[in-house]
Amino acid sequence: MFSFIVKRALSAxxxxxxxxxFSFVLMRLAPGGPFTSExxxxxxxxxxIEAKYGLDQPWLVQIWNYxxxxxxxxxFGPSFRYKDQTVNSILSQGFSVTLVYGFWSFVVAxxxxxxxxxxxxxxxxxxxxxxAVGISIGAxxxxxxxxxxxxxxxxxxxxxWLPGGGWNGGQWQYIIMPVIALSTSYMASISRIAxxxxxxxxxxxxxxxxxxxxxxxxxxxxKHAIKPALLPVVSYLGPxxxxxxxxxxxIDVYFSTGGMGQYFVDAATNRDYSLLxxxxxxxxxxxxxxxxxxxxxYAWLDPKIRxx
Amino acid sequence: xxxxSIFKMASxxxxxxxxxxxxxxxxxxxPVTGEKLAADQTFTYRLLDGIPTLDPQLNxxxxxxxxxxxxxxxxxxxxxxxxxxxxxxxxxxxxEGNTVYTFNLRDNAKWSNGDPVxxxxxxxxxxxxADPATASPYSWYxxxxxxxxxxEVLAGDVAPDQLGVEAVDDxxxxxxxxxxxxxxxxxxTHATVFPTHQATIEAHGDQWTRPExxxxxxxxxLTEWVLKERTTRERNExxxxxxxxxxxxxxxxxxNDENVALTRWRAGELDRTEVPSGQYPRLKEELPDExxxxxxxxxxxxxxxLSDSGPEAFKDVRVRKALSYAVDRDVIVENVLQGGQxxxxxxxxxxxxGFDVPNVDxxxxxxxxxxxxxxxxxxxxxxxxxxxxxxxxxxxxxxGHKKIATAIAAxxxxxLGVEAVLANxxxxxxxxxxxxxxxxxxxxxxxxxxxxxxTFLDLVTTPSGYNDGKYSNAEVDKIMADAKTSSxxxxxxxxxxxxxxxxxxxxxVYHYTGVMxxxxxxxxxxxxxVEQNWYSRNLYKVAE
Numbered sequence: 001m002f003s004f005i006v007k008r009a010l011s012a013x014x015x016x017x018x019x020x021x022f023s024f025v026l027m028r029l030a031p032g033g034p035f036t037s038e039x040x041x042x043x044x045x046x047x048x049i050e051a052k053y054g055l056d057q058p059w060l061v062q063i064w065n066y067x068x069x070x071x072x073x074x075x076f077g078p079s080f081r082y083k084d085q086t087v088n089s090i091l092s093q094g095f096s097v098t099l100v101y102g103f104w105s106f107v108v109a110x111x112x113x114x115x116x117x118x119x120x121x122x123x124x125x126x127x128x129x130x131x132a133v134g135i136s137i138g139a140x141x142x143x144x145x146x147x148x149x150x151x152x153x154x155x156x157x158x159x160x161w162l163p164g165g166g167w168n169g170g171q172w173q174y175i176i177m178p179v180i181a182l183s184t185s186y187m188a189s190i191s192r193i194a195x196x197x198x199x200x201x202x203x204x205x206x207x208x209x210x211x212x213x214x215x216x217x218x219x220x221x222x223k224h225a226i227k228p229a230l231l232p233v234v235s236y237l238g239p240x241x242x243x244x245x246x247x248x249x250x251i252d253v254y255f256s257t258g259g260m261g262q263y264f265v266d267a268a269t270n271r272d273y274s275l276l277x278x279x280x281x282x283x284x285x286x287x288x289x290x291x292x293x294x295x296x297x298y299a300w301l302d303p304k305i306r307x308x
Numbered sequence: 309x310x311x312x313s314i315f316k317m318a319s320x321x322x323x324x325x326x327x328x329x330x331x332x333x334x335x336x337x338x339p340v341t342g343e344k345l346a347a348d349q350t351f352t353y354r355l356l357d358g359i360p361t362l363d364p365q366l367n368x369x370x371x372x373x374x375x376x377x378x379x380x381x382x383x384x385x386x387x388x389x390x391x392x393x394x395x396x397x398x399x400x401x402x403x404e405g406n407t408v409y410t411f412n413l414r415d416n417a418k419w420s421n422g423d424p425v426x427x428x429x430x431x432x433x434x435x436x437x438a439d440p441a442t443a444s445p446y447s448w449y450x451x452x453x454x455x456x457x458x459x460e461v462l463a464g465d466v467a468p469d470q471l472g473v474e475a476v477d478d479x480x481x482x483x484x485x486x487x488x489x490x491x492x493x494x495x496x497t498h499a500t501v502f503p504t505h506q507a508t509i510e511a512h513g514d515q516w517t518r519p520e521x522x523x524x525x526x527x528x529x530l531t532e533w534v535l536k537e538r539t540t541r542e543r544n545e546x547x548x549x550x551x552x553x554x555x556x557x558x559x560x561x562x563x564n565d566e567n568v569a570l571t572r573w574r575a576g577e578l579d580r581t582e583v584p585s586g587q588y589p590r591l592k593e594e595l596p597d598e599x600x601x602x603x604x605x606x607x608x609x610x611x612x613x614l615s616d617s618g619p620e621a622f623k624d625v626r627v628r629k630a631l632s633y634a635v636d637r638d639v640i641v642e643n644v645l646q647g648g649q650x651x652x653x654x655x656x657x658x659x660x661x662g663f664d665v666p667n668v669d670x671x672x673x674x675x676x677x678x679x680x681x682x683x684x685x686x687x688x689x690x691x692x693x694x695x696x697x698x699x700x701x702x703x704x705x706x707x708g709h710k711k712i713a714t715a716i717a718a719x720x721x722x723x724l725g726v727e728a729v730l731a732n733x734x735x736x737x738x739x740x741x742x743x744x745x746x747x748x749x750x751x752x753x754x755x756x757x758x759x760x761x762x763t764f765l766d767l768v769t770t771p772s773g774y775n776d777g778k779y780s781n782a783e784v785d786k787i788m789a790d791a792k793t794s795s796x797x798x799x800x801x802x803x804x805x806x807x808x809x810x811x812x813x814x815x816x817v818y819h820y821t822g823v824m825x826x827x828x829x830x831x832x833x834x835x836x837x838v839e840q841n842w843y844s845r846n847l848y849k850v851a852e
Binding site: 033039081165269 | 463
């Protein structure tokens with residue numbers, strides 16, 4: 001197991017390096033730059049600014065300075081758009097928001113989706129199954145950009161219970177609607193995957209054997225069925241978790257939470273090179289990390305899989 | 309002098325406020341109007357996006373300027389009608405043929421940490437704005453102000469301490485210009501030339517604008533700044549005229565989507581927000597006291613590419629005129645935009661100070677006459693059913709721009725049989741494409757940097773870096789160059805607009821209005837200030 005983790009961690013380095021170089025080149029090929037504006041800057045002013053940010057250096061020097069800054073000092077450089085902020089401070093502000101609503105969305109998606117799928121499978125073709133499938137299909141077809149305004153109309157304008165957006169240091173009233181809007185479609189997917197894999201397991205030979213032995217249904221499910229049924233769910237959870245904690249531009253725009261999803265998209269449109277790179281690297285690292293964790297959990301659940 | 313009488317009025321207001329008891333507003337009355345004030349004096353408004361910077365010398369953002377005018381105070385301010393009134397400077401005089409300006413600073417102005425505001429703070433800030441090491445995107449403003457050695461400092465040819473600014477003593481600030489500039493004093497209301505606190509900047513570097521570090525001299529101080537979420541500014545007890553300030557706290561909330569913002573305004577979370585496009589008539593009918601429309605110093609136009617890379621057809625003035633005449637501006641304004649905007653026949657908005665809208669011929673025709681003339685001109689130029697005019701029409705991706713482009717293209721198709729192919733591009737790609745003259749007809753818009761027609765008309769001069777259509781006319785260039793030093797400019801500006809109407813290098817479409825929702829208990833909004841330079845300390849909330 002240990003050597004597996006070391007190997008995976010080492011293979012992440014070239015992957016990340018490739019990601020950095022590839023995004024750097026792609027970003028620079030996009031027309032316009034961070035200081036292109038409706039009122040173009042006089043050449044002398046532009047030259048002063050480019051000198052300050054090192055944009056007058058050759059690409060190779062820029063990328064070298066950039067990567068070495070990250071490796072030696074974990075410094076992602078200054079933001080080109082937000083002139084009083086470093087990319088580090090923006091990332092920590094943005095992530096402190098998305099981590100909170102992403103984490104709670106994950107808890108809700110798993111906490112509701114999993115039992116819903118498992119119960120539906122156990123009570124196959126009963127009214128409980130139909131209800132669970134109905135809920136998850138409903139949640140799946142209702143995209144969050146439709147869900148978000150509906151929530152605001154209900155909870156803010158009609159009932160007046162919750163603020164219509166904002167973050168305010170992460171007070172609970174501000175978290176509820178973003179979590180509902182973000183978690184529902186994940187919840188639906190988890191429930192569908194859990195249901196179908198549970199159904200498959202329940203129809204397999206070893207369960208039939210267990211039934212033939214006369215084991216009670218509850219212990220069959222808890223001891224024999226749950227673990228294999230969770231496997232497909234677990235492989236879905238890794239990327240889903242990254243998806244949730246890196247935020248969603250729709251949630252950030254609609255609820256004005258100030259989270260990372262919005263920064264990421266805006267950094268691209270503003271050509272804020274350093275912020276865009278910083279966010280890409282963090283998102284990339286998280287994706288690699290959680291895929292690795294999912295593999296480890298997978299191996300723990302399924303002894304047939306050997307990590308080497 | 310006008311400003312002294314205004315100053316007296318302001319002092320009287322200060323004394324009156326002091327008499328009603330300063331900052332406790334429960335059951336208090338407004339010192340001038342006598343209205344009963346609300347107990348909670350918090351003003352909350354929407355921002356489209358996070359503020360890029362709160363460093364006055366680095367700022368280039370309109371919303372940033374709104375906050376900076378509260379946090380800092382320059383030599384002069386603007387009143388509710390946009391007139392220049394004293395700020396830190398109590399008075400000023402011009403000498404040596406309007407090339408030397410001496411500002412007398414008030415001796416009771418203080419920084420939020422209690423330090424006195426002196427002429428040295430202005431010297432420091434103005435040099436800092438021009439210094440290449442600061443790399444301010446607005447450093448050109450120093451050059452625009454014609455300050456002696458401004459462009460040389462900017463270019464790095466001379467040291468920043470050679471800039472034509474000087475602290476004669478603690479309360480006398482002297483500026484030397486390279487040429488007389490009639491509107492120099494009015495330009496000192498701009499955030500780029502606000503004073504900054506040297507010791508704070510030197511102690512904290514780039515981080516000096518964090519709420520825990522910032523030292524400022526305005527009516528408010530920064531107490532909270534979460535980049536894409538909110539800023540909070542609260543009363544600055546050290547401000548010299550603090551007793552006259554009524555609002556205690558001003559909060560901005562970042563809300564990207566205008567419809568979301570309107571919902572939150574309706575829920576009572578905001579006092580001010582913008583009206584989403586096309587919704588003004590409905591909101592005005594529903595909430596007549598809270599929906600407002602007022603003129604702004606901005607224009608919207610389409611520019612022909614007249615450079616060598618532009619299409620041959622546009623080199624013919626008859627084609628340009630035909631296309632401009634056939635645009636029914638009333639339809640665009642009344643049916644597409646619906647926000648009380650003004651149809652534009654001149655490049656400069658009519659709301660610009662000192663600008664008399666000239667009587668250009670095509671503005672006086674009816675649309676039917678313009679359409680007939682357009683057909684005639686296009687036929688003369690050799691375009692018709694057998695040889696249809698065809699070109700690309702470029703705008704940056706946005707629902708609003710698309711609606712306008714679609715309407716204009718349909719007018720041309722219907723009236724003239726012209727085939728305009730719509731193309732849209734993401735913002736920065738669009739700017740680069742337009743800036744490289746890689747277009748045929750492109751959208752443009754311009755908001756004035758200051759309230760004077762040259763801020764618009766400089767765009768159509770040959771040397772302008774903003775002249776994307778590469779229009780060039782020697783007479784226009786000469787008039788605009790002369791206007792810089794002349795005190796009577798209106799005849800020249802009229803002539804330039806007439807040349808533009810004759811040669812039609814751009815198609816003016818409309819002049820902007822600001823449309824916003826304002827809670828009716830918030831009073832004092834300066835609707836008469838076309839630059840919309842508002843100061844929170846002039847606003848107040850009345851009890852409902």
